[in-house]
Amino acid sequence: MKKLLSILASLGILTPIATTVISCGKSENQAEEQEGNENSDVDNSYETALESFKKEVNTIINETVKKESEKWFEEDKQNNNYKFFVYNKMKTYFESYKTDETLNRNLSEIIQNGDNLDNLFNDIAIKVGFNSIKEKVNNLKSKSEYNILTKDIDNLIEIEKKLSDTQDSKSNLAFYDVTETSNNKQKGYILSSNINFSFKVIINSKDGQSKTNYNENSALNYTITSYVGLAEYIENQSKEVKWNLLKKDDNSSIINLSSFENTEEDKFITSFDKIKSNVNDKFNNNEFNNNLIMNLNNTFSEGNLQQFKDFISFEGPTDNNSLINIDQLNDSNQWDYKLQASQSNYSWRTNKSGWNDNNFNDGHLLYNDIFFGNAKNDQTNINNYLKENISNWSSSFIEKVKNDEGFDALTQDKEKIEANLLKLVNIKFVPLSNIKLKIGSFKKDMNEFKIGYGSSVDPKDNFNQLTEESVTFKSIKANVIKGLSTFYETFNFQKYNERIFGIKSDNDLFWNQATKISRLDELADLFSLKSNTPEIISKRNDFLANSNQSTFNFKSSSNYSGSSLSSSSEGLKIYVGYYLTFVDLNLQFDFLNVNIRTDAVYNDTTGKNRYPIVFIPKV
Numbered sequence: 001m002k003k004l005l006s007i008l009a010s011l012g013i014l015t016p017i018a019t020t021v022i023s024c025g026k027s028e029n030q031a032e033e034q035e036g037n038e039n040s041d042v043d044n045s046y047e048t049a050l051e052s053f054k055k056e057v058n059t060i061i062n063e064t065v066k067k068e069s070e071k072w073f074e075e076d077k078q079n080n081n082y083k084f085f086v087y088n089k090m091k092t093y094f095e096s097y098k099t100d101e102t103l104n105r106n107l108s109e110i111i112q113n114g115d116n117l118d119n120l121f122n123d124i125a126i127k128v129g130f131n132s133i134k135e136k137v138n139n140l141k142s143k144s145e146y147n148i149l150t151k152d153i154d155n156l157i158e159i160e161k162k163l164s165d166t167q168d169s170k171s172n173l174a175f176y177d178v179t180e181t182s183n184n185k186q187k188g189y190i191l192s193s194n195i196n197f198s199f200k201v202i203i204n205s206k207d208g209q210s211k212t213n214y215n216e217n218s219a220l221n222y223t224i225t226s227y228v229g230l231a232e233y234i235e236n237q238s239k240e241v242k243w244n245l246l247k248k249d250d251n252s253s254i255i256n257l258s259s260f261e262n263t264e265e266d267k268f269i270t271s272f273d274k275i276k277s278n279v280n281d282k283f284n285n286n287e288f289n290n291n292l293i294m295n296l297n298n299t300f301s302e303g304n305l306q307q308f309k310d311f312i313s314f315e316g317p318t319d320n321n322s323l324i325n326i327d328q329l330n331d332s333n334q335w336d337y338k339l340q341a342s343q344s345n346y347s348w349r350t351n352k353s354g355w356n357d358n359n360f361n362d363g364h365l366l367y368n369d370i371f372f373g374n375a376k377n378d379q380t381n382i383n384n385y386l387k388e389n390i391s392n393w394s395s396s397f398i399e400k401v402k403n404d405e406g407f408d409a410l411t412q413d414k415e416k417i418e419a420n421l422l423k424l425v426n427i428k429f430v431p432l433s434n435i436k437l438k439i440g441s442f443k444k445d446m447n448e449f450k451i452g453y454g455s456s457v458d459p460k461d462n463f464n465q466l467t468e469e470s471v472t473f474k475s476i477k478a479n480v481i482k483g484l485s486t487f488y489e490t491f492n493f494q495k496y497n498e499r500i501f502g503i504k505s506d507n508d509l510f511w512n513q514a515t516k517i518s519r520l521d522e523l524a525d526l527f528s529l530k531s532n533t534p535e536i537i538s539k540r541n542d543f544l545a546n547s548n549q550s551t552f553n554f555k556s557s558s559n560y561s562g563s564s565l566s567s568s569s570e571g572l573k574i575y576v577g578y579y580l581t582f583v584d585l586n587l588q589f590d591f592l593n594v595n596i597r598t599d600a601v602y603n604d605t606t607g608k609n610r611y612p613i614v615f616i617p618k619v
Contacts, residue, residue: 046206048521049148053140057201060136061216068129073223073448075231081126083119085224090175090191099179102442107171107195108163121161124197127222130159149203153211157201164198164217171195176442184310185440190225192444221447229305230312237296238448239409242429244292245282246420246452247413253420255279255455258471265478267457270550272334275455276326282453283323289316314446317434325433335426339397340551341593343586344389348500353600354581360597367596370587371501373488375481382480383468386591390476394422394463401427422462424454476591479548483589486547491527494619500598502571502619509539511618514567520556520583523565527554555586571617577602578611
């Protein structure tokens with residue numbers, strides 16, 4: 001059949017559809033190779049879709065659970081739909097129930113009895129906002145790029161009806177019940193739970209013949225009490241405590257990156273070990289700790305909860321321990337929010353060919369800086385890029401922090417907090433794991449309380465008033481230049497007539513991997529140094545260290561999703577690209593996010609397609 005097609009093609013009597021296929025210019029051997037690689041292509045597209053899908057599902061779950069967790073310390077008003085967290089059932093969960101004593105039991109034992117398992121997972125679904133999660137995850141079925149994963153699946157997510165405990169983390173309940181008011185005791189109860197569970201995400205298998213699934217682990221740390229006003233107080237205090245440091249005008253909430261021994265203009269620190277002691281010192285301050293505990297307890301002696309003053313209190317760390325568990329922080333979770341570049345769009349040439357979009361500015365100078373190393377000698381274009389964007393990045397960064405962390409609920413000190421936010425490049429809200437709520441003989445870790453701090457290149461700099469001579473501006477620019485220099489040196493891009501760029505033939509890193517590339521997203525993975533091979537993993541780690549970046553991504557896309565790439569002795573070729581007009585190249589660092597649209601080289605001077613063409617020549 002392949003030979004017959006070749007004969008018909010030479011005679012010019014194939015149908016227009018068949019002609020489109022043959023116009024790729026593949027030889028018989030190449031066609032056979034492509035046919036042999038069909039399964040590989042399916043594997044690649046499946047894995048690419050799955051990686052993106054998992055990120056979206058994870059984001060939906062985390063954002064919803066975080067929002068719902070604000071209501072995880074709750075007053076029992078007996079007007080909910082709970083089936084497990086019901087007072088009349090609580091005493092049955094403990095084999096030796098006694099009043100006025102703290103009772104503890106592993107949840108794995110409790111759910112063995114009666115309807116406890118079903119009732120528990122009914123309440124878990126309520127407390128984590130599962131209906132919202134389910135709706136949002138199922139809406140992903142409308143995205144065509146996920147069809148390979150979601151086609152013909154009615155429901156993509158459910159909560160597994162089993163605990164996901166580990167050797168180091170067991171689900172448990174703690175219960176304290178006072179049935180009569182006497183002496184210092186107040187009638188009421190409190191039940192605290194720590195529950196490990198998981199969401200099961202259902203998708204199609206790679207071969208499309210069956211269903212498979214993967215798990216997203218989660219946890220519910222829920223407390224319910226009958227003590228009137230306590231839950232509301234905890235909720236209000238959690239909103240206030242988190243800003244307790246960030247409202248101070250003495251920079252005590254700020255880690256000054258310029259204070260570390262570093263002769264380079266790039267002052268940024270990506271390793272948590274380098275700032276660990278500075279973070280710990282902020283929460284190992286007896287005066288600050290004592291004042292915080294005193295303020296929390298004042299309401300019980302002066303405020304609306306005076307009836308509990310001899311019964312309920314907060315305790316701080318003992319033996320000069322820190323308010324936080326510093327060992328829970330590391331490179332990957334040291335910051336919740338980072339000042340980062342948002343995407344800016346540019347055209348690689350002044351004149352646009354085959355497309356028109358006013359959102360793309362002339363970026364031919366930036367293109368030369370990124371791919372040909374010009375920024376190392378002339379920083380004018382990077383300077384201008386940063387001057388145009390830094391203030392907007394800071395505004396977006398601050399707005400996200402304020403929106404996510406309940407800034408609008410504050411009643412005082414807002415101006416002081418905003419003044420500090422304008423100095424920061426990173427923010428962390430860390431749990432105060434060493435504060436305990438004490439009710440009679442009952443004690444509970446107050447993980448509901450978090451407190452914020454941040455880092456700044458120089459606390460004297462304000463992002464609304466940066467100049468080119470500011471320490472912060474110079475540091476950001478130096479960081480960008482370091483990233484661009486490392487990128488250029490890694491791939492050694494070469495100017496090449498009528499091509500976006502060439503790559504030297506002796507660059508084994510690129511050309512050894514190029515033989516495995518058939519799509520633009522795979523090319524992007526190579527330029528991002530994303531691969532599970534030991535060599536590429538090592539190269540990426542070296543890249544991040546040498547460029548001092550915590551973010552390094554490269555994305556590539558085009559107006560035509562059917563583009564097909566293949567390596568040859570001439571370079572990386574585009575074999576299928578009949579409707580190809582442009583290719584976008586998007587490079588992302590911590591403080592650079594530039595999307596450059598390339599065009600013209602994909603067609604001849606008359607505008608006709610000419611395939612196959614050498615996309616990235618070997619020079």
